[in-house]
Amino acid sequence: KAGVTQTPRYLIKTRGQQVTLSCSPISGHRSVSWYQQTPGQGLQFLFEYFSETQRNKGNFPGRFSGRQFSNSRSEMNVSTLELGDSALYLCASSWSGVKGNEKLFFGSGTQLSVL
Amino acid sequence: DAKTTQPPSMDCAEGRAANLPCNHSTISGNEYVYWYRQIHSQGPQYIIHGLKNNETNEMASLIITEDRKSSTLILPHATLRDTAVYYCIVRSDSGNTPLVFGKGTRLSVIA
Numbered sequence: 001k002a003g004v005t006q007t008p009r010y011l012i013k014t015r016g017q018q019v020t021l022s023c024s025p026i027s028g029h030r031s032v033s034w035y036q037q038t039p040g041q042g043l044q045f046l047f048e049y050f051s052e053t054q055r056n057k058g059n060f061p062g063r064f065s066g067r068q069f070s071n072s073r074s075e076m077n078v079s080t081l082e083l084g085d086s087a088l089y090l091c092a093s094s095w096s097g098v099k100g101n102e103k104l105f106f107g108s109g110t111q112l113s114v115l
Numbered sequence: 116d117a118k119t120t121q122p123p124s125m126d127c128a129e130g131r132a133a134n135l136p137c138n139h140s141t142i143s144g145n146e147y148v149y150w151y152r153q154i155h156s157q158g159p160q161y162i163i164h165g166l167k168n169n170e171t172n173e174m175a176s177l178i179i180t181e182d183r184k185s186s187t188l189i190l191p192h193a194t195l196r197d198t199a200v201y202y203c204i205v206r207s208d209s210g211n212t213p214l215v216f217g218k219g220t221r222l223s224v225i226a
Contacts, residue, residue: 004158033213043159043202043216055211090158092214100147100208101166106158 002027004093004107012113018079021110025072025093031055032074033104034066037088046089049074050096078112086114117217118142118205124221127197133190135220137203140184145208148179150188152199153219159202162188166208193224 005024013019025032033056034046045058049068066076072093078085088111092104120138127133139148147166151159163170163177165186170177176189190197202219206212 031211035216042218045213045215048211048213050211056213058213088156092158100145100206100212101164103161103164104214105161108158109156111156 004091004105006089006091006107006110008110009108010111010113012115013081014115015081015083017081018077019081019112020075020077021089021091021112023074023076023091023093023107025074025091026105029093029095029105030072031094031096032068032072033092033094034074034076035090035092036060037090037109038084038086043090046076081114083114085112087112117215118146119203119217121201121203121217121220123218124223126223126225127190127193129195129224129226130192133188133193133197133222133224135188135190135201135203135222136185137188138185139203139205142183142205143207146205147208148177148183148186149204149206149214150175150177151202151204151214151216152197153202154196154199159216162201164206193222195224195226198222198224 033048048056068074088109090109092106149164150162153159179186200219
């Protein structure tokens with residue numbers, strides 16, 4: 001069974017540009033969460049999607065957005081990139097995301113560098 | 116904010132048991148204790164989780180104190196590949212709550 005797949009693995013952008021990152025969850029998983037990891041702030045929750053609807057959102061500006069498709073695949077978008085957006089962006093999937101005893105499985109992440 | 120406290124770093128000799136402590140003194144009755152680890156530049160990897168009872172799987176054992184205010188993750192025979200940052204996380208069973216990561220413990224397994 002394939003794991004969580006994130007593409008691309010590495011990305012280099014310049015300030016002011018926008019970027020779209022993709023995540024394919026484990027087959028059958030319907031909940032997809034996104035996290036940002038930086039050396040200074042650690043792992044921080046961005047948002048979570050289930051059945052194409054955003055169910056939960058972390059404390060990030062509106063430049064960070066996402067969506068989920070009917071096949072549970074998800075994308076996140078960052079507009080007007082800033083240097084501080086350089087980070088490892090991680091996607092995690094689970095069956096439904098509603099139970100505390102449900103494991104989350106993470107992808108390898110997309111390393112975004114903003115120059 | 117994370118509801119757990121972990122030592123920032125620990126060393127362990129290869130082949131010995133690694134015992135990683137976690138304090139979660141404000142844990143509620145419906146909150147699970149989760150352990151994840153992250154090897155450099157990879158995504159976090161699920162290790163084990165529990166509610167009240169001790170748990171064991173092929174990777175590790177989780178020992179939760181009777182009052183549930185602390186727990187210990189045990190890697191029975193640490194190898195160099197177990198070198199990673201280990202995160203202890205408390206997660207509510209009610210609603211779709213995200214995992215809240217703290218700073219974790221950096222475990223170095225030494226040959």
